[in-house]
Amino acid sequence: MPRRIREQQMLDAAVVTFARRGYRAASMDEIAELAGVSKPLVYLYLESKEALFSACIRREATALGEAVRAAVDPAAAPDRQLWCGLRAFFTHVxxxxxxxxxxHEQARAQGEPFAAEWSALRDGITEFVTAAIAAAAREAGCGPELAGDEVAGVAHALVGAAESLAGWAGSRPGQTGRETAATLMDFAWSGLDNLMRGRRWQPPPNP
Amino acid sequence: MPRRIREQQMLDAAVVTFARRGYRAASMDEIAELAGVSKPLVYLYLESKEALFSACIRREATALGEAVRAAVDPAAAPDRQLWCGLRAFFTHVxxxxxxxxxxHEQARAQGEPFAAEWSALRDGITEFVTAAIAAAAREAGCGPELAGDEVAGVAHALVGAAESLAGWAGSRPGQTGRETAATLMDFAWSGLDNLMRGRRWQPPPNP
Incomplete structure (x- = not known):
């Protein structure tokens, strides 16, 4: 079996183990057993528990960031960009x-250097969202209305709302990414004012 | 000096030290020195570093929760309730x-039992926000439109947005709680759709 594939199997087993046991309680024995390889092979490929945990964070962060970016067509209408990005985010999660x-839990809780890997992903997504909102606002002709600094604030609010909602959705068995994204569209696009009057955001007919 | 006042001074010193050094690096020597008392007195009053940290979390969580609840008049219009609650939250922070x-950083990062104290505060505020949105929606006559489960989702989104925005505001010297609350009102009340058309939420004339 090629090294690349075996390494992915080890990472798959490590992600499951770190998520369910926590970083400190997770053992390399358990990870090796779940991956169906010997413990020395895990150490040969991934050096240490720290290096293995870092590799898990990097892989999961890259996959999540790519899923969101790939789903957003910068030429689409702003609400469609937001809908596609949110649906990709919640479906991936x-x-x-x-x-x-x-x-979201383990990397942050272990402090540095792991927390920095999570922060880098989060900052990258926030910058991406800031740029998308700024571009949409410019196109809508309200550049000076929605000034640069406030766009960053709104992007931080949106990213925080999505993070928090991902945790809520995770505690609801059977909740789909599409359903969670629709709830956030109602909140973020239409706003509470419209929502309380029964005016929801309407998903585009073409899914 | 009465014990209650001396204890508050120790907690003041401990909050500063834990926030700036982190829980693990903070020393009881440093906390005692900053509080202007002897280290044995800190141990006499607060038993251990763990107990001192727990007392800090409880005190700060109670103060924040009370500041938000006290600011909200349940008889006011929904946008006024939201504005007053957010302004109190961001001003307190x-x-x-x-x-x-x-x-937000240290309690979560240290795991149990400390993370649970933060979770209890966050859950309490989310329940409070859920009840406020549900009451406003019922009054607006869109009870079935905005069903129970989705109200909880919207409340989670709002709490996550506020948390994230508090971190952003903290990195901007001179940013007031009122300014941050206005940014979140624009986002949460008016929604991105209105915001991009230059239609902001208008703060009430009576501050």
């Missing part, structure tokens, strides 16, 4: 619950 | 930056 726990 | 770091 719903399909990779252990990866989300490793990123 | 801006005035107690070390307390916020202890709650």
């Amino acid at each position: 719903a399909e990779h619950p252990d990866g989300w726990v490793v990123l | 801006a005035e107690h930056p070390d307390g916020w770091v202890v709650l």
Whole structure:
């Protein structure tokens, strides 16, 4: 079996183990057993528990960042960009619950250097969202209305709302990424004012 | 000096030290020196570093929760309730930056039993927000439109947005709680759709 594939199997086993046991309680024995390889082979490929945990964070962060970016067409209308990005985010998190726990709970809780890997992902997504909102606001002709600094604030609010909602959705069995994204669209696009008047955001007919 | 006052001085010193050094690096010597008392007195009053940290978390969480609840008049219009609650939250965080770091960064990062104290505060505020949105939606006559489960989702999104924005505001010297609250009102009340058309939420004339 090629090294690349075996390494992915080790990372798969490590993500599950770190997410369910926590970083400190997870043992290399358990990870090796779940991956179906010997412990020395895990050490040969990934050096140490720290290096293995870092590799898990990097892999899960890259996959999540790529899923969101790939889903957004910068030429689409702003609400469609937001809908596609959010749906990709919540679907990815719903399909990779252990990866989300490793990123959002474990990486932050272990402090440096792991927390910095999570921060880098979060900052990258926030910058991406800031640029998308700024571009949409410029196109809508309200550049000076929605000034640069406030766009960054709104992007931080949106990213925080998505993070928090991902945790809530994770505690609801059967909740799909699409459903969670629709709830956040109602909140973020239409706003509470419209929502309380029964005016929801309407998903585009073409899914 | 009465015990109660001396204890508050120790907690003041401990919050500053835990926020700036981190829980693990903070020393009881440093806390005692900053509080202007002897180290044995800190141990006499607060038993251990763990107990001192727990007492800090409880005190800061109680103060933050009370500041938000006290600011909201349940008889006011929904946008006024939201505005007053958010303004109280961001003003409290801006005035107690070390307390916020202890709650939001340190308590979570140290795992149990400390993380549970933060979770209890966060869950309490989320329940309070859920009840407020549900009451406002019922009054607006869109009870079935905005069903129970989705109200909880919207409340989680709002709490996550506020948390994230508090971190952003903390990195901007001179940013007031009122300014941060206005940014979140624009986002949460008016929604991105209105915001991009230059339609902001208008603060009430009576501050």
